[in-house]
Amino acid sequence: MELKVFLELIEIKAKTASIFPFLMGVFYAYYHFHQLDWLNLVIFFVAMFLFNMSVDINDNYWDYQNAPADLAYRRATNVIGVNHLDIKKIGRLDFIFAGIAALLGLILVARVGWIVLALGLFCFAVGFFYAGGPWPLDALPVGEFFSGFTMGFMIFLLAVYVNVYQVVAFNWQLIGPIFLAAGLSMCAIASLLLANNICDYQEDLNLNRHTIVRYLGVQRSLWFYASLLIVGYLLLIVSVICRILPFSVLLALLVIPLVYRNTRHFFAVHVKKETFKLAVQNLFVITLTQVVGFGLGLL
Secondary structure: OOOHHHHHHHOHHHHHHHHHHHHHHHHHHHHHHHOOOHHHHHHHHHHHHHHHHHHHHHHHHHHHHOOOOOOHHHOOOOOOHHHOOHHHHHHHHHHHHHHHHHHHHHHHHHHHHHHHHHHHHHHHHHHHHHOOOOOOHOOOOHHHHHHHHHHHHHHHHHHHHHHHHOOOOOOHHHHHHHHHHHHHHHHHHHHHHHHHHHHOOOOOOOOOOOOOHHHOOOOHHHHHHHHHHHHHHHHHHHHOOOOOOOOHHHHHHHOOOOOOHHHHHHHHOHHHHHHHHHHHHHHHHHHHHHHHHHHHHHO
């Protein structure tokens, strides 16, 4: 397939949702423990990125498979139908990416220990059931939670642990501060899926998908979207006050006017082809400035 189509298939625009939490974990490990294991980091990053691509391919695959054959969604919306891709080849590509990621994960387990296996199995389960199975998570009102928690927190946590497993115990003293430090990432990532579900509200009704927007309604969901961003910023400030993150991370507050402007526009017009890009932009600038701020704190 063409590169442009492949990048759309793996949803390259949303890859900041995995790369930036990974970088936050790397910076956190160095900031608090002054220790990095470069081989573990490379193995984990490649496995994470391949699996992230696999999840997005799997998402498009099952959305296409589960949609009625006569529905316009297959022909006019889904990347597989729009570009007339071979569904069997897409399935094989998904399997190859997931398989390589699993093998790399097992190498990491051999190097680090069973905790990585447990955390990895959770992430793999969420990745598969996010779009696969009889009750995919992205079609239920829990999709925002699982996307934010898995990508915003679990990637962050794993990126820390594969570096420091030899010097710290895996307990709540390690997990608690990381959860707080990952708060803005979790909320921003969850807000992106929520924005997607707001834009797809009518389409999801046609596909019999029971996202949280179906229960809250569009207007309440818009306010929930804004609330997630507000809570995320508050968690960031608390993390700095508690000295979990360096003061320089507050650089992320400087983009609040842009995030506010984008959110206000999204409130007024929430159409996928017109304004969903504003939610993507919000995620990008929020997570980018957070990472840049953390990087400056290391200096």
